[in-house]
Amino acid sequence: MTMEAFLVSALAVTVGEIGDKTQLLALLLAARFKRPLPIIVGILAATLLNHSLAGLLGEWIRTALSPATLRWILGISFLLIAAWALKPDEIDEEAKERGHYGVFAITCITFFLAEMGDKTQLATIALAAKYPDLLQVVAGTTLGMMIADVPAVILGKVASPQFPFKLVRFISAGIFAVLGLAVLLGFGALL
Template identity: 40%
Template structure:
């Protein structure tokens, strides 16, 4: 597997898992209940692309400034943290609902873009993208993380529309946390071996 393909696949999968049950996924469901699903997907895609390009730029700067062994170790610890964050859960509060509903800008696309961009800043998926971006080249991570995020939100929107209820949050949260813990443990192990070797 080429380095490009590895970065693309890993970032897509990791961000897809990180988005499951996340607050921004709930924001996507809320927006889809008010606006056309296609407009919501397009707005989410644009907002995600903007946030994740910023994330990979941050990762490139960190990658150039810090030694690889330390980056791997810190990224592994970050993944363990993301696992705990995922296990704890992330819910959309009434205040978040009100904010999403009150964002009445002239264009629905701009409304969705703005709401999702604000919700995504500093979110788990943004931080996950930064952590992965320190391990792989920026382009596959940017494409993969954006695709993984949009795929997770598209599934949530579709299932929410068909079933009229949320995804089984507990099972998804526990499964996603386990995957983060596994990836984090592997990365911590790799970083420790590089530091000791």
């Protein structure tokens, strides 16, 4: 189950992050500052903190609720995330330089705040509620964020107009819908 938690978490967040506001934020930061290394390290730090907190909440939910209640909440949560994945994200000019912070600090702060209440954070909560291995869930969701966001940083604005965000949103919605239906229909042990 440990490797399963890691792989499902990584896949769900990788696909869920494509076209997400935090990926758009990565593109914006890369285009603005043109310093990929501090942006990538900032994304990693912010994601580790954010997803660790989300994972702890998911773990608490798993221990606080009965298995039947948890199954319904998780199934419905995954279906809601699937619906949310169909809506294109937009980003405010949130990443404008603030004071004399470095690129790393700006990235950490803006990524952490942008990820609050985001579908990938909610997916992390749901995955941590489903799988008992918190470390594997957080490692998987963090890897998923990095798989999706590092290329966005490296490529900056060059590849973003040609990227099939709409198709990826549908694939992401499909993955979360399958997870939700599997949990609701009692096939959650297969995931």
